[in-house]
Amino acid sequence: MIQINSLTHTYPGSRKQAPRTALDNLSLSVREGEFAILSGPNGSGKSTLFRILCGLALPSSGAVCIGGIDLLTQPEKVRRILGVVFQNPAVDKHLSVIENLRIHADLYGIKGGDFSRHCDEALGWTDLADRLDQRVETLSGGLARQVELAKVLMTRPQVLLLDEPTTGLDPASRRNFLAALQKVQRDRGITVLMTSHVFSEAEDVDRVAIMRDGKLLAFDSPQALKAMIGTEMVVVQPMGDAEELAAILRAELGLAVRRHGDELRLEETENGEGLPMLESILERWRDRIKSISIKQPDLEDVFVHVTGRAVPEHAVHKELPR
Numbered sequence: 502m503i504q505i506n507s508l509t510h511t512y513p514g515s516r517k518q519a520p521r522t523a524l525d526n527l528s529l530s531v532r533e534g535e536f537a538i539l540s541g542p543n544g545s546g547k548s549t550l551f552r553i554l555c556g557l558a559l560p561s562s563g564a565v566c567i568g569g570i571d572l573l574t575q576p577e578k579v580r581r582i583l584g585v586v587f588q589n590p591a592v593d594k595h596l597s598v599i600e601n602l603r604i605h606a607d608l609y610g611i612k613g614g615d616f617s618r619h620c621d622e623a624l625g626w627t628d629l630a631d632r633l634d635q636r637v638e639t640l641s642g643g644l645a646r647q648v649e650l651a652k653v654l655m656t657r658p659q660v661l662l663l664d665e666p667t668t669g670l671d672p673a674s675r676r677n678f679l680a681a682l683q684k685v686q687r688d689r690g691i692t693v694l695m696t697s698h699v700f701s702e703a704e705d706v707d708r709v710a711i712m713r714d715g716k717l718l719a720f721d722s723p724q725a726l727k728a729m730i731g732t733e734m735v736v737v738q739p740m741g742d743a744e745e746l747a748a749i750l751r752a753e754l755g756l757a758v759r760r761h762g763d764e765l766r767l768e769e770t771e772n773g774e775g776l777p778m779l780e781s782i783l784e785r786w787r788d789r790i791k792s793i794s795i796k797q798p799d800l801e802d803v804f805v806h807v808t809g810r811a812v813p814e815h816a817v818h819k820e821l822p823r
């Protein structure tokens with residue numbers, strides 16, 4: 502449904518700055534009805550790709566087809582099947598929910614009975630039904646984001662592009678937003694491509710793409726990505742100075758040890774190797790350890806493994822209990 506072939510984009514340089522290649526011969530294909538997440542460290546080219554897919558920028562070279570239509574030669578045709586949720590709010594916060602939806606419908610020529618039908622349908626996927634006359638500025642951040650989603654869904658897009666739509670939301674609002682999105686995607690068979698830094702969001706999607714330096718490093722299901730990097734890892738919660746214990750473990754065990762929030766994650770191991778490692782660490786450094794366990798690698802571990810970069814600080818957070 503979204504076919505990206507050998508896409509390259511270089512920002513021109515200036516007297517003070519050399520030209521910068523943001524996308525480097527990138528090819529990626531998202532299937533019809535698929536929910537795909539695009540992730541990557543800062544500066545990996547996600548925003549540049551997003552802007553090209555929305556028709557806001559032209560690539561230096563390469564081809565993009567959306568729904569079988571060539572984006573670069575027929576952008577208006579692509580726009581008819583595309584819905585876009587930008588990171589920055591695109592609704593008028595001084596107007597009510599229904600006024601925002603009506604303005605958007607007017608722009609797309611959706612009137613009369615069609616407006617009621619499309620509007621009811623779009624709202625059906627959100628928690629906004631009893632908030633229609635409320636001004637957007639008085640809604641919670643999570644519900645305000647749902648207005649953006651309802652607005653875009655009113656035009657019944659076949660492909661939905663979202664740029665970090667849950668940035669700034671608390672975990673509960675983020676989960677509600679994603680639940681709404683996943684329901685639409687399943688019920689309507691919409692193809693979804695969403696950029697995200699939050700790896701817990703990517704656990705339930707069909708495929709996750711990981712980019713770095715304008716290149717695609719991996720694109721597979723969360724399960725396949727996790728299976729790729731080993732099967733278990735030892736996680737230590739230090740008693741005192743985490744950096745000090747990390748340095749000791751690195752030096753004494755010769756293993757990669759990564760700080761993640763207030764815990765230390767040790768290099769992934771094959772099945773069965775975790776337990777002897779855990780026992781030996783506990784035996785030697787028990788007085789420095791609050792708790793120690795073995796866990797399966799998650800998508801954050803995959804990200805670090807594949808990109809060789811730390812997970813962005815704002816992606817490391819503690820989930821609230823469901």
Ligand SMILES: Nc1ncnc2c1ncn2[C@@H]1O[C@H](COP(=O)(O)OP(=O)(O)OP(=O)(O)O)[C@@H](O)[C@H]1O
Pocket residue numbers: 512513521522523541542543544545546547548549550
């Ligand atoms: N307008 C611009 N002019 C010059 N270079 C740019 C411009 N926009 C982006 N770049 C460069 O292109 C590369 C990719 O940037 P881009 O914003 O697409 O990455 P990103 O993955 O979206 O990063 P972030 O997660 O920080 O938003 C970076 O090296 C960036 O500095």
